[in-house]
Amino acid sequence: MKKSIASQRCARSRGFTLIELLVVIAIISILAAILFPVFARARENARRTSCLSNIKQLGLAVMQYVQDYDETYPPAAIKTTQTPPDGYFWYNEGGNAYWFWPQILYPYHKSTDMFYCPSSSVQSRHDDGTIRTEKAPHMGNYGTNSLIMPSNSKGKAMAALTSPASIYLFMDSGGWYLNPSLVLAPRGYYWYLPGSGPGSPTNVALTGSYELLDSAMTSDFSSGRHFGGVNMAFADGHVKWLRSSVVYAEAKACTATCTGTKDSAWNPGRSGS
Numbered sequence: 001m002k003k004s005i006a007s008q009r010c011a012r013s014r015g016f017t018l019i020e021l022l023v024v025i026a027i028i029s030i031l032a033a034i035l036f037p038v039f040a041r042a043r044e045n046a047r048r049t050s051c052l053s054n055i056k057q058l059g060l061a062v063m064q065y066v067q068d069y070d071e072t073y074p075p076a077a078i079k080t081t082q083t084p085p086d087g088y089f090w091y092n093e094g095g096n097a098y099w100f101w102p103q104i105l106y107p108y109h110k111s112t113d114m115f116y117c118p119s120s121s122v123q124s125r126h127d128d129g130t131i132r133t134e135k136a137p138h139m140g141n142y143g144t145n146s147l148i149m150p151s152n153s154k155g156k157a158m159a160a161l162t163s164p165a166s167i168y169l170f171m172d173s174g175g176w177y178l179n180p181s182l183v184l185a186p187r188g189y190y191w192y193l194p195g196s197g198p199g200s201p202t203n204v205a206l207t208g209s210y211e212l213l214d215s216a217m218t219s220d221f222s223s224g225r226h227f228g229g230v231n232m233a234f235a236d237g238h239v240k241w242l243r244s245s246v247v248y249a250e251a252k253a254c255t256a257t258c259t260g261t262k263d264s265a266w267n268p269g270r271s272g273s
Helices: 002-013 018-068 180-184 215-223 244-252
Strands: 077-080 096-100 142-145 168-172 229-234 239-243
Touching: 018 142, 018 168, 018 229, 018 239, 168 244, 180 244, 229 244, 239 244
Parallel strands: none
Antiparallel strands: 077 096, 142 168, 168 229, 229 239
C-alpha cells in the first residue's frame, strides 16, 4: 500500500500546475506578438524585392524598345484587333482591343508574370462593378508616367528628356498610367498613387463622380504596398524604392500638365538634375 501511494505522489509531481500552464501560455503569446510582425515585415521585404525585380525587367524591356523604335518610348496603350500576348482583353471598343504597355513590351521580356506586383491584392472588375475571375494586369499593379508614355499616341523621344536619370517612367500604381493631376486629385475606380490616400502622410481624398474603390484598392490607396512607398523605374532604366510622400511632393511641384522646364521628377523637360 505504501509503495502504491508513493508511486501516485511521484506521478502527480511530474505534472504542470494551472499557474505554470498560464505562465507558459503568456510567454508564448508575448513571443508571438513580437515575432509575427517581424515575419510579416520579412515577407513584405521579399515581395518588395520581387516587385523591384519585375520593374527592373520591364525597365530593361523599355530600353530595348527605345533602341528599336528610333529612341522613342512606347505608348501607354494602343488600340488593335490582335489578341494580346497573355490573352487578357482588359478593354474592348468597337471590335478593337486595347493592349497596355507591359503587353506591348512582351517581345522583350517574354513573361506575363511580371505584369503583377506580388504585394497587390486588387482584383479586376467589370464595368458594372462585379468581380472578374481572372487577374487584373492593368489595375492595381504598375502604371507609366503618361507625360512620357501617353495612351494611343507615340511616346516621347529620349532626346526630349533633359535628365533621364531623374525623371519618373513607371511605378507601383492603381491604374496603368499616372500623371501629376491624378496623383493630386485621384479619381475612383483605379486612378491613384498607392500610399497617398486617407490616413497616409499626404492624406489625399478621392475626387470626381467615379465608382468608389473596393476594400483592396482602399487599402492600397491609403497604406500602399511596400512600407508606405512605391518601387520606381526612371527614364534611364534604373530602379529604386521611394516613399509615396516623395512622389506626391514631386507631383505637387508640377503644373497640371507639367510643361516647360518645371523642376519635377514627373516632367520630361525638367530643368533640375
